[in-house]
Amino acid sequence: MTSVLSTSSLAENRLAFLGTGSMNGAVLRGIIAAGYDPAAIVATLRSDAKAHDLRAETGVTVLIGEHDPESNLKAAKDADIVFLGVKPVGITALCDEIKDVLKPSAVVVSVAAAITIDMIAAHLNPGQPVVRSMPNTPLKVGAGAVGLSAGETVSPAALAAVVDLFAGSGVVHVVPESQQDAVSAVSGSGPAYVFYLVEAMAAAGVELGLDPALATDLARATVAGAGKMLADPQVDPSALRQGVTSPNGTTEQAIATFDAEGLPQVIARGAAAAAARAAQITRELA
Numbered sequence: 544m545t546s547v548l549s550t551s552s553l554a555e556n557r558l559a560f561l562g563t564g565s566m567n568g569a570v571l572r573g574i575i576a577a578g579y580d581p582a583a584i585v586a587t588l589r590s591d592a593k594a595h596d597l598r599a600e601t602g603v604t605v606l607i608g609e610h611d612p613e614s615n616l617k618a619a620k621d622a623d624i625v626f627l628g629v630k631p632v633g634i635t636a637l638c639d640e641i642k643d644v645l646k647p648s649a650v651v652v653s654v655a656a657a658i659t660i661d662m663i664a665a666h667l668n669p670g671q672p673v674v675r676s677m678p679n680t681p682l683k684v685g686a687g688a689v690g691l692s693a694g695e696t697v698s699p700a701a702l703a704a705v706v707d708l709f710a711g712s713g714v715v716h717v718v719p720e721s722q723q724d725a726v727s728a729v730s731g732s733g734p735a736y737v738f739y740l741v742e743a744m745a746a747a748g749v750e751l752g753l754d755p756a757l758a759t760d761l762a763r764a765t766v767a768g769a770g771k772m773l774a775d776p777q778v779d780p781s782a783l784r785q786g787v788t789s790p791n792g793t794t795e796q797a798i799a800t801f802d803a804e805g806l807p808q809v810i811a812r813g814a815a816a817a818a819a820r821a822a823q824i825t826r827e828l829a
């Protein structure tokens with residue numbers, strides 16, 4: 544099938560990934576791991592550096608901008624769904640570059656923080672369907688979280704096709720666009736908070752006398768294991784915490800210290816700072 548937005552899952556829509564770095568690369572790898580045909584996907588990168596790995600790991604066609612100035616145009620022109628994966632500052636220029644080769648039905652999916660649907664649509668031809676997404680890098684291992692917001696010209700079938708693509712490798716929620724900075728502050732940036740926690744837990748172990756490699760291994764395995772327990776959406780995180788916290792035991796002392804030191808408030812302030820930065824980037828680039 545060559546045309547428009549089949550919603551049968553893992554179907555024949557042709558996909559383009561423009562700017563296939565950390566985030567778009569994770570989306571692409573998740574889609575491939577879920578069974579999508581690599582022959583239906585073209586990805587672009589600006590330089591050679593990571594092209595070999597991307598080709599070897601995914602089997603998709605990879606076009607390199609530094610060798611072929613038309614790489615984005617070639618990837619975009621036959622695509623039914625086009626993922627924009629460059630930094631926020633580069634999104635509108637990329638739209639200007641590809642807008643006249645896009646099929647009118649092609650859905651443009653941005654993964655960029657802070658770039659609104661209106662900002663994208665203003666640099667595409669009138670009516671081009673636009674979806675704003677906030678994915679996260681665990682999509683790469685089939686455990687992502689994604690917020691999606693659809694522009695006015697996105698049909699229900701087109702949105703369903705995009706949801707389907709992400710849903711093969713993570714949980715997907717359609718949210719009002721006004722909530723995207725909050726989604727970014729919780730789940731877009733969230734993996735970094737968790738890696739930071741692992742670093743802090745390992746450092747705490749070293750303070751308590753553990754060898755650094757041992758402390759890191761224990762912290763890593765603990766967070767990975769806890770993450771697996773959390774993967775069941777029926778399970779309440781608070782109940783899981785209580786299952787570790789013996790009355791009058793050791794964990795209770797740690798949690799009481801976190802509460803007394805205001806750790807929940809610190810995390811809330813960090814997330815608020817992330818959301819505020821997104822709003823600032825929107826103002827800077829609007």
Ligand SMILES: NC(=O)C1=CN([C@@H]2O[C@H](COP(=O)(O)OP(=O)(O)OC[C@H]3O[C@@H](n4cnc5c(N)ncnc54)[C@H](O)[C@@H]3O)[C@@H](O)[C@H]2O)C=CC1
Pocket residue numbers: 561562563564565566567587588589590608615628629630631633637654655656677678679680731732
């Ligand atoms: N890294 C993350 O965890 C998340 C990132 N995002 C968003 O993803 C976007 C990309 O961020 P990262 O993947 O972290 O950056 P990155 O630097 O890893 O990836 C960007 C890629 O685009 C390529 N590129 C730049 N200009 C290009 C052009 N004109 N044509 C083709 N390729 C081009 C670069 O060579 C690079 O490979 C950003 O807009 C960011 O807000 C969103 C959610 C999470």
Ligand SMILES: O=C(O)[C@@H]1CCC=N1
Pocket residue numbers: 656727731732
């Ligand atoms: O740090 C950033 O700006 C991007 C958006 C969310 C995660 N990474």
